[in-house]
Amino acid sequence: MRDTIRFLKGGQTVELESVGPTETVLDYLRLRRRETGTKEGCGEGDCGACTVALGRLVDGKLVYQPVNSCIQLLGMIDGAELVTVEDLSQDNRLHPVQAAMVELHGSQCGFCTPGFVMTLFTLYHAEGAEKSRRTVTEWLAGNLCRCTGYRPIVDAAMEACFDAADDAFSWRASDTREKLKALADGSDVFIGDSSGFFSAPASLDGLAALYGQHPDATLVAGATDVGLWITKHLRDLPKMIWLGRIDGLDRVEDSPSGVLIGATATYQASEAAMTALAPDLGDLWRRIGSKQVRASGTVGGNIANGSPIGDTPPALIALGATLELSSVEGSRALPLEAYFIDYGKQDRRDGEFVTGLFVPRPSANQAFRCFKISKRFDQDISSVMAAFRLTLDEAGTVLEARIVYGGMAGTPKRASATESALTGASLEDPSTWGPAMQALLADFLPLTDMRASAEYRMETARALLAKALMEISGTAPGELRVLARREAGNDRAA
Structure with a gap:
């Protein structure tokens, strides 16, 4: 059991003992560190002004993804590298993305500019991205410019983002990978006490035990929904259990019979498999939120919260998907359509949580x-x-x-x-x-x-x-x- 979270910033390990269950990355940056380059705009993950990058190991590779820091809980960056706009310039030299934004007049009032820069930073480090204006506009769909300055921003992206990465982050990538591996200690995280805490179990058994003891706790995967409960609904959520450290819960397994999606698999991680399952699913997945939302949001979370306007359940029910739920008493499976009982009511018992989803592949007829x-x-x-x-x-x-x-x-x-x-x-x-x-x-x-x-x-x-x-x-x-x-x-x- 560990009572701290640990992450990298500026190439150094940061360890925090005091982490509130609903404290966001944005508040940590602006209020604790006084790094105000990251802006607060809509407060709901829609405008992109608060975009930061998180670096994580994916199949051994260092991958940077954009996230909305206004709804990303601080505890959820445990084990990751946090990159903000303050981290980009080196030795008084602008990052290539920043330099292109300056040279091509991509900033007007400037409020949204750090968010654009951080999203483009992740495109700069993305492998295999097709060089096209369509790629850029899809990548930037989650960043809004109130001055309508999109053309020069897209021009800057075309100029800077499609050559081999050559910046401080690529130079120290090997060192960063080793440091991230060292942070992955497999320990449960628990910060607080029985009346209020942030927790991140490292196993399904640990989750089942903790949630069995605290069935009133809030389970969070990507926080693209729960984050709004905090910033917009102003709900008091004293007990938070993050599922992102549970080994294997983010699996996406493609087979001839269908696709198995773990509860914490993101839209981005599952997009390729769902596109192969049915082309219309790929079109749907790409219209869910933005790059920031799809990098954090999970299919399991979209189902578990039971929204009547959730994008994925109608498609998954039509395909005959099966949901798996678990608790300390064991696991059970049920047709996804049976999970939704009434508005705001799902077939999920106290202490029970979603662990996965199986989506059958359509047959030839x-x-x-x-x-x-x-x-x-x-x-x-x-x-x-x-x-x-x-x-x-x-x-x-x-x-x-x-x-x-x-x-x-x-x-x-x-x-x-x-x-x-x-x-x-x-x-x-x-x-x-x-x-x-x-x-x-x-x-x-x-x-x-x-x-x-x-x-x-x-x-x-x-x-x-x-x-x-x-x-x-x-x-x-x-x-x-x-x-x-x-x-x-x-x-x-x-």
């Missing part, structure tokens, strides 16, 4: 589609999320349908009446689709809120059903799908 509708393309919550898996015979008759929507009810929900009405319909005969389109009206009674009206949601849900049927049948205009989908082969079974 199954077609899968999913669509996310939101006001903004990037960095936005769904107004309506829809997912469809159809099992077809050789003639194109629907043998089985799994149709799931998010944002249409208090939980992610299957459209059971629509599924029944679509079974037996022919994809070759659109006139047989009508009963399913009508049945959707009986499956849902959506609400009106700030994201969309009830009428909009219902019309959109029906339109997405028609869109999925047209695409799978091959009658949709080609421009509705990306070219890569057409090149993949048989669209009906893609």
Whole structure:
């Protein structure tokens, strides 16, 4: 048991004894260290002004990822290298990214500039990134410039970020790897006492024991949701258990039958496997949050918190995913759809926690589609999320349908009446689709809120059903799908 957290900064090991359960990295930097280059903007991981980089070992390689320090808990950087804008210049010389921003006029008012620089720092160190403006804009989707100065920022990235890394961090990479290995001691971390603490168990058994003793504690993986409970809801969360140090819980295992995703596997870590499972999943994954959010946020956390507008559950339920939960009493598995009982209520007992998820691979006679509708393309919550898996015979008759929507009810929900009405319909005969389109009206009674009206949601849900049927049948205009989908082969079974 260790009662401190340890991390690297500026090439040196930092060890902290006093770490509050809800203390953020941003507050640590600005209030404790008085390093004010990292800015506080939205306080919810949306604007990117607070972006810092975390370096961790991934399969033995040193990888730098951008994170939003405003919602990243301080205890969660245990075992990592923390890099801020103050760390970049060396011997009064700007980092190549900083120099490019100056030379190409990438800074206007300057408030957002440190966040942009830190995100571009992680791109500078990313291996294999394609040199294109599209790559840059995807990387920067989580950084907002209120002065609308994006063009020179993108120009600076194109200038600086796609040659081999040549900075102080690349020069001392071997030393950094050795220091990070030394920090990975496999010890449980517990800072505080029974009334309030930050803890990071190193094993599932340790987690089960601790959570069994403190079922009122908050479990946190990536903090992209829990962080907002702290900064926006102002909730009192005196007991915090971080799952990020548990060995193997971040696994992503791809097999012919499907993909196994551990509870702490991030969106970024699981993206390649999910894209291979179904191309639409790759499109969905890339629209969840930003680089910062996908580097921290986890698929398991998106499920465990049970949001009715979570992006991943509708798609995963449509694919027939199975959830695993564990406690001191053992483990159990249940269909993911059975986990969501009602708004804010999940089938998770006291002391029980999510450990993993298995997503079956669609078979040759199954077609899968999913669509996310939101006001903004990037960095936005769904107004309506829809997912469809159809099992077809050789003639194109629907043998089985799994149709799931998010944002249409208090939980992610299957459209059971629509599924029944679509079974037996022919994809070759659109006139047989009508009963399913009508049945959707009986499956849902959506609400009106700030994201969309009830009428909009219902019309959109029906339109997405028609869109999925047209695409799978091959009658949709080609421009509705990306070219890569057409090149993949048989669209009906893609």
